[in-house]
Amino acid sequence: MANIAILGFGTVGSGVAEVLDMNQAEIRRRTEEPVAVKYILDTREFPDSPYAHLVIHDFSVIEQDPEVSVVVECIGGCGVALDFTSRALKAGKHVVTSNKALVAAHGLELLELARQNNRNFLFEASVGGGIPLLRPLSFCLAGNRIEEICGILNGTTNYILTKMIHENRNFDDMLRRAQEKGYAEADPTADVEGLDACRKICILAALAFGRHVYPEQVYTCGISGITTEDVACAEAAGMALKLLGRTFRQEDGRFVIYVSPHLVLSDRPLASVDGVFNAVLIRGNAVGEVMFYGRGAGKLPTASAVVGDVVDCVLHNDKRRSLGWGESRPADLADFSQVPLRWMIRTRAASGAVGAVFGQVEYLPGRKDAFLTAPMTKAALDGLREKGFSLLSAIPVLS
Amino acid sequence: MANIAILGFGTVGSGVAEVLDMNQAEIRRRTEEPVAVKYILDTREFPDSPYAHLVIHDFSVIEQDPEVSVVVECIGGCGVALDFTSRALKAGKHVVTSNKALVAAHGLELLELARQNNRNFLFEASVGGGIPLLRPLSFCLAGNRIEEICGILNGTTNYILTKMIHENRNFDDMLRRAQEKGYAEADPTADVEGLDACRKICILAALAFGRHVYPEQVYTCGISGITTEDVACAEAAGMALKLLGRTFRQEDGRFVIYVSPHLVLSDRPLASVDGVFNAVLIRGNAVGEVMFYGRGAGKLPTASAVVGDVVDCVLHNDKRRSLGWGESRPADLADFSQVPLRWMIRTRAASGAVGAVFGQVEYLPGRKDAFLTAPMTKAALDGLREKGFSLLSAIPVLS
DSSP states (O other): EEEEEOOOHHHHHHHHHHHHHHHHHHHHHHHHSSSEEEEEEEESSOOTTGGGGGEEOOOOHHTTTTTTTEEESSSOSSSSHHHHHHHHHHHTOOOOOHHHHHHHHHHHHHHHHHTEEEEHHHHHHHGGTTTHHHHIIIITTSOEEEEEEEEEEOOOHHHHHHHHHOOOOHHEEEEEEEHHHSOSSOOOOOHHHHHHHHHHHHHHHHHHSBBOGGGGGGGOOOTTTHHHHHHHHHHHHTTTEEEEEEEEEEETTTTEEEEEEEEETSSGGGGGOOOEEEEEEEETTTTEEEEEEESSSSSHHHHHHHHHOOOOOOHHTOOOOOOOBOOOGGGBBBGGGSSOOOOEEOOOSSSHHHHHHSSSSSEEESSSSSSESSBHHHHHHHHHHTTTOOEEEEEEEOO | EEEEEEOOOHHHHHHHEHHHHHHHHHHHHHSSSSSEEEEESSSSSOOTTTTTGGSSSSSHHHHHTTTEEEEOOOOOSSSSHHHHHHHHHHHTTTEEEEOOHHHHHHHHHHHHHHHHHHEEEOOGSSSSTTTHHHHHIIIITTTEEEEEEEEOOOOHHHHHHHHHHOOOOOHHHHHHHHHHHHHHHHSOOHTTTTTHHHHHHHHHHHHHHOOOOGGGEEEEOTTTTTHHHHHHHHHHTTTTEEEEEEEETTTSOOEEEEEEEEETTTSGGGGGGOOTTEEEEETTTTEEEEEEEEEOOHHHOOOOOOOHHHHHHHHTTTTOOOOOBBBGGGGGGGOOOOOOOOOEEOOOOHHHHHHHHHOEEEEETTTTTEEEEEOOOHHHHHHHHHTTTSSSEEEEEEE
């Protein structure tokens, strides 16, 4: 019998309990022993829940119970979640989390703490919800030098962009729709401004390149500035408009990491990923391009990933060899503003002025105000803007 | 230092040596010790290869060398490959293989032999080439009851079908093109008649449902009977034409497994997977649908998967807990001929005769000779054919 404790009985925490119940037989076939929830830690009571009798309020009960081998952290944030995760690892328990903020900010120290205590710290659910991503990247693709990772990492923004395109509506209306449907939170900032995608691409980059990247180091632009005109330009270009987290290795060995809306060529596999779905493309020097697709959020999909990690902890109770990462040396990260990219530019400037500044450009079919540039840096664009050149939009193109 | 031996120095075997060399630094970061090829077993000499000095012809050298911890089997088939795999496991070595014929026919006994000898028998490369599939299915999705797996599992046939559709050419011409490009073998039977896809869906079903399924148990129909008229019907229906391996759980708990060309609704993620690419859709009761996409064959992609397994063996030299499967009980498998499916039917029969036999049907736009049926069994269709009803084509529809 493997006993687990769930910290935080919100959407994900209750989903974990539900999946463990619903799929008992399947899970037992894999683990060869039953997996039971012994405690649920929350500040609230849940008198009407079938798990009411498991609810406790004092973490030290879990910490001191030698029968608890796996702690599932679903509290979120970096406050008590960090404290409890550290204490659980020190108390000799494996920790599984869905908390991307925690992993992106403290993954380095928590992986080291897990190593010192010979326990696992697993976080498959922190990126891409239920989509298997971190384990395939770390193990199945271990024979590759990873060249690039590029993904639709946030379902809320993908839903909003998809709706803006298909229904020709503006950002504010579609954000409200997403909130009504429960796809966006009351405070949507972390989603729409790209911070959520940023945390996730940081975690993917750390696993791929072996260096922790902090969200503060990453150029991040969300979708709140995307207009119906940008959508129309994407359509004119025959491309999809997607918020992407992206990291790739430059020829000089440094890596680029950023979050931004992109125009995506329609024959690229990411282009057809619509609605709340997520997808991540990984390019390795041996495997070429592989893509992983599925529901990036939601109660049961996220719980699916958490339970997968729990099963792994139970199967490898003596610790599976984890793949950690090291300190980020600033020299590893390229300055995003100096990275050459192709851009879709929307401008009030006449074609003569455009030609003088950008040289040969490719105007979008049927548009006199929008064109694609040759590769150029964001610094150069910023310089033009400072000089008063009209840049209504500047969106990178994923070719 | 982890020493490995490669059996068979053909496309995959030489790719494994190449990937281990090319990505030494990356692999060492993961394994924490160098991985070196100590022997290459082949009946041939390779005097011009940089690995010429490693080539040997006597398997017992490998079998008896305690320094060799991992044996990579790339011989193919079930002759010496089976013999050497068994002997390597008995000699206390982990075995990694890309050999789907071996796994589909002898996976059950080889997994048992690995268990007895406390070694790993890993075969990620046997399905989907470089695409991470088996490990995500077995571990990341371990919290799910798997409801369905459906995949484009053979790049050769997907290339031929894609070309038939995009260039409006017949099967024989496009098979010849595939052979010229090296995508199809001189004897293309295993690919075009669906046997290769069959072996792969058998392996996926075994991992998902925990029961070995032998290829002989599986209804298998390839693409050699697909005509330009079928392609035209798929276009009229607005659907893609794909050879799919498919397995799903029926309500009675039994599972269906078969290989057949399908019409696929264009908004389904599998519909846009073209050319030599493979993709596998897995539906779990918690995660919903996830899809894995990439190159399903080729030297380096396949070697990528093999090397991922080698890294896993080196990391978990004391054996990782493997997920095997048990004997297939015949009662677990549904009789394919009794499974209700929707079909696209092409016929010479007039609409009156069609209505009398099929009831209400949905004719394809612009076609008087082709329609979609309500769900019905293959047995019923076979009965109609026996009675002399004209059935030029009968292709299941994936909805």
